[in-house]
Amino acid sequence: MAERILKFSDAIKEATDQMLAEDKRVYVLGLGVPQGAGGTTNGLHEKYPGRVLDTPTSEASLTGLAVGSAIAGLRPIVHHDRVEFSLLAADQMFTQAAKWNYMFGGGNPVPITIRIVVGRQWGNGPQHSQALYSMFGAVRGLKVVIPSTPYMAKGLLIAAAREPNPVIILEPRWLYGTKQDVPTEMYEVPLSKAKVVRKGKDITVVAYGDGLVSSLEALDIIGSKASVELIDVVSINPLDIATIRKSVAKTGRLLCVDTTSEAFGIGSEVIAGVMKTQTLKVKPVSLACPNVPCPTSTSLTEFWYPTKVDIANKVLSMLKKGGVKQKLSFEELHLAPSLTLK
Amino acid sequence: MAVASTKKKSAQENVLLKAYTHMLKLRVAQQELVKFYLDKKIFSMVHFYIGQEAVAVGVTDALTPNDKTMGNHRSHGHYLAKGGNFRALICELLGRSNGLAKGKGGSMHMIDKSVNFAGSTPLLGSVAPLAAGSAFEQKYNKRGTVTAAFYGDGASEEGVVYETYNLAGLYKLPVLFVIENNGLSINSRIKDRRAPGYDLKKIVEGYGLTYERANGNDYHDVHDKARALVEGIRANHKPAVLECMVYRHMAHSTPLTEEKYRNDDTLEKRQQHDPVKNLAGELIASGVPEKKLVALEEELRASMQSDIAFALKSPYPKKKELYTDMYSN
Ligand SMILES: Cc1ncc(C[n+]2csc(CCOP(=O)(O)OP(=O)(O)O)c2C)c(N)n1
Numbered sequence: 001m002a003e004r005i006l007k008f009s010d011a012i013k014e015a016t017d018q019m020l021a022e023d024k025r026v027y028v029l030g031l032g033v034p035q036g037a038g039g040t041t042n043g044l045h046e047k048y049p050g051r052v053l054d055t056p057t058s059e060a061s062l063t064g065l066a067v068g069s070a071i072a073g074l075r076p077i078v079h080h081d082r083v084e085f086s087l088l089a090a091d092q093m094f095t096q097a098a099k100w101n102y103m104f105g106g107g108n109p110v111p112i113t114i115r116i117v118v119g120r121q122w123g124n125g126p127q128h129s130q131a132l133y134s135m136f137g138a139v140r141g142l143k144v145v146i147p148s149t150p151y152m153a154k155g156l157l158i159a160a161a162r163e164p165n166p167v168i169i170l171e172p173r174w175l176y177g178t179k180q181d182v183p184t185e186m187y188e189v190p191l192s193k194a195k196v197v198r199k200g201k202d203i204t205v206v207a208y209g210d211g212l213v214s215s216l217e218a219l220d221i222i223g224s225k226a227s228v229e230l231i232d233v234v235s236i237n238p239l240d241i242a243t244i245r246k247s248v249a250k251t252g253r254l255l256c257v258d259t260t261s262e263a264f265g266i267g268s269e270v271i272a273g274v275m276k277t278q279t280l281k282v283k284p285v286s287l288a289c290p291n292v293p294c295p296t297s298t299s300l301t302e303f304w305y306p307t308k309v310d311i312a313n314k315v316l317s318m319l320k321k322g323g324v325k326q327k328l329s330f331e332e333l334h335l336a337p338s339l340t341l342k
Numbered sequence: 343m344a345v346a347s348t349k350k351k352s353a354q355e356n357v358l359l360k361a362y363t364h365m366l367k368l369r370v371a372q373q374e375l376v377k378f379y380l381d382k383k384i385f386s387m388v389h390f391y392i393g394q395e396a397v398a399v400g401v402t403d404a405l406t407p408n409d410k411t412m413g414n415h416r417s418h419g420h421y422l423a424k425g426g427n428f429r430a431l432i433c434e435l436l437g438r439s440n441g442l443a444k445g446k447g448g449s450m451h452m453i454d455k456s457v458n459f460a461g462s463t464p465l466l467g468s469v470a471p472l473a474a475g476s477a478f479e480q481k482y483n484k485r486g487t488v489t490a491a492f493y494g495d496g497a498s499e500e501g502v503v504y505e506t507y508n509l510a511g512l513y514k515l516p517v518l519f520v521i522e523n524n525g526l527s528i529n530s531r532i533k534d535r536r537a538p539g540y541d542l543k544k545i546v547e548g549y550g551l552t553y554e555r556a557n558g559n560d561y562h563d564v565h566d567k568a569r570a571l572v573e574g575i576r577a578n579h580k581p582a583v584l585e586c587m588v589y590r591h592m593a594h595s596t597p598l599t600e601e602k603y604r605n606d607d608t609l610e611k612r613q614q615h616d617p618v619k620n621l622a623g624e625l626i627a628s629g630v631p632e633k634k635l636v637a638l639e640e641e642l643r644a645s646m647q648s649d650i651a652f653a654l655k656s657p658y659p660k661k662k663e664l665y666t667d668m669y670s671n
Contacts, residue, residue, distance in 0.1 A: 031527065031528070031530055032527075032528050032529055032530050034530075034534075035528075035529040035530065035603060054530050054534040054535065055530075055535065056499040056535040056536070057466055057467075057496040057497060057499040057500060057527045057530075057535070058499045058500060058501060059500075060500075060501050061501060084465060085465075085466075088467075088500065088501075088502075122385045122386075123384075123385045123386040123387045123448055123449070124387060125386070125387075125446070125447055125448045125450065125451065126446065126447070126451075127450070127451070127463060127464055127465060128387070128450070128464065290664055290665065292664055292665055292668050293446075293668065295445065295446040295447075295659075295664065296385075296386050296437060296445065296446060296447055296448030296451075297437025297438070297441075297445030297446065297448070297658065297659055298385045298437055299437055299445065299658035299659055300437075300445065300446070300659055300661070300663060300664050303661050303664060304664070334385065
């Protein structure tokens with residue numbers, strides 16, 4: 001079949017469109033969704049009147065309403081434009097939606113999908129660029145996924161919207177402009193499974209979201225110098241540690257890439273999960289952001305996120321091979337990528 | 343008599359000229375920032391304040407230098423109106439180490455305690471309880487000062503804001519909540535966000551607070567109402583809400599006059615209600631020579647351009663600065 005290259009944001013929109021068409025119970029709620037929500041919902045309010053709704057600037061209440069309607073049998077897709085905004089609805093997500101079925105002894109599904117954008121982007125600073133993955137990973141009763149490509153974005157959203165449980169999708173805005181060949185038809189990407197993206201035998205690299213894309217680019221830098229097995233975490237709640245263990249059993253080396261602070265990071269959780277059952281050839285490494293808030297000045301954020309060069313060099317040094325020298329341009333460091341992924 | 347009234351008139355004119363100068367300062371600052379933004383020199387999310395100047399200046403003029411103000415994501419104007427330093431502001435926007443927050447915060451995080459601008463935060467609604475907390479301290483330590491919080495119609499829909507009206511009323515805090523109602527929350531129109539019959543006056547008064555609505559395009563109306571409210575707050579510690587009806591002249595966070603979503607507040611309407619232009623007209627009508635106003639604008643612009651030139655030569659923070667300031671000593 002001919003390739004069809006779609007942007008990350010368009011892939012989300014297509015999945016939303018198809019879900020609205022497939023299931024009358026699905027509706028979309030969030031501030032600004034009729035106007036587009038970053039190009040992920042625009043036009044849909046005209047196609048599905050009364051089912052793509054703007055809201056007051058009231059995250060707690062709109063999320064709670066969506067949870068309540070899910071309990072009653074609808075299938076809302078809620079959109080929050082940043083993690084920080086969603087925190088105003090923390091009770092509704094973490095304590096209501098996540099616990100409802102369990103605390104009533106089952107039989108009380110909460111089929112809600114909450115799309116939350118993670119705000120890595122130039123100029124966003126301490127209050128607009130937190131990822132807070134670990135917070136979402138720590139709450140029992142939620143399913144939490146992080147799409148890393150347009151293909152994943154579409155398939156995960158469809159799986160989430162068909163799921164009888166509360167699913168949080170943490171979407172890296174950094175990736176909204178990336179492109180990929182995406183099938184036209186509906187398909188699901190399983191919610192609770194990690195994915196081996198590239199097979200290899202020397203070292204296992206575990207990454208997610210924006211870090212997964214940087215890792216893919218790092219593989220190009222590494223070339224034939226090392227055989228890397230790259231795993232996309234995909235699901236941080238629950239964490240599919242079995243897939244990672246299987247890979248590490250083969251490679252004996254583990255590098256985790258985190259695009260948030262190291263403390264309580266996904267890397268720490270993966271390393272703990274692996275080390276409980278396995279012995280490695282070299283110490284595991286977590287390549288992560290510093291344990292301070294993300295500042296605004298580009299002269300500081302330059303050092304905040306691990307780059308493709310950092311990842312490549314860490315892989316090479318863990319294999320006792322010489323590193324590469326490559327200076328990244330301002331654009332590469334600070335502007336969101338628009339590359340086409342394989 | 344005639345002499346006295348002329349004197350009074352010229353005193354009034356001076357007050358007005360001062361207010362105009364402040365508003366013009368905000369306007370010219372924003373215009374210079376627009377050029378800069380379009381040249382892709384600013385890597386900090388910027389929300390332009392053009393069109394809302396009469397609110398920041400009208401309210402701040404009703405306060406004393408010891409009173410405090412706090413703001414939101416759109417706070418360049420709130421900060422400058424409090425006597426803020428444009429040079430430190432532009433250094434912050436350019437991420438330089440001599441900016442207001444050493445480059446760590448950026449455009450959405452104005453702070454300058456030397457002029458009692460106590461901080462701004464882009465998390466909508468958060469400023470309401472924070473300002474109430476500032477007022478709590480003012481009352482607790484019997485300072486006799488007040489705190490004013492600036493936020494928009496969007497932010498005013500957050501649950502925490504309604505909770506704060508109750509709390510501020512309960513503790514009788516010296517706080518003035520200033521809502522800049524420009525009818526938009528990013529691109530969501532107020533009529534798509536409010537229940538039919540929604541009545542903020544009734545809501546606020548239902549909490550026992552004082553409510554006033556002002557024409558936010560008119561310096562006089564804002565200032566007169568703010569002054570009366572602040573006097574009331576000082577006299578009886580009854581918090582108040584001042585809702586100012588304004589126009590956001592540009593798009594939410596880009597300096598474009600994006601028209602797609604703006605059927606109600608058209609470009610024509612916005613220009614017709616331009617607070618700076620209208621105050622200039624009033625001054626000219628009262629006899630101030632137009633030449634004087636033009637010279638004033640040129641002077642402000644030149645001074646700001648020299649601040650920008652200074653900022654462009656200012657140093658960036660060093661890598662080690664990443665690790666400083668997380669905790670206080
Ligand atoms: C809690 C929260 N939710 C959403 C946002 C995203 N956001 C930033 S500015 C804005 C519009 C705010 O409108 P308003 O408060 O009226 O202020 P204006 O931008 O019109 O000055 C929104 C929704 C936010 N910053 N914080």
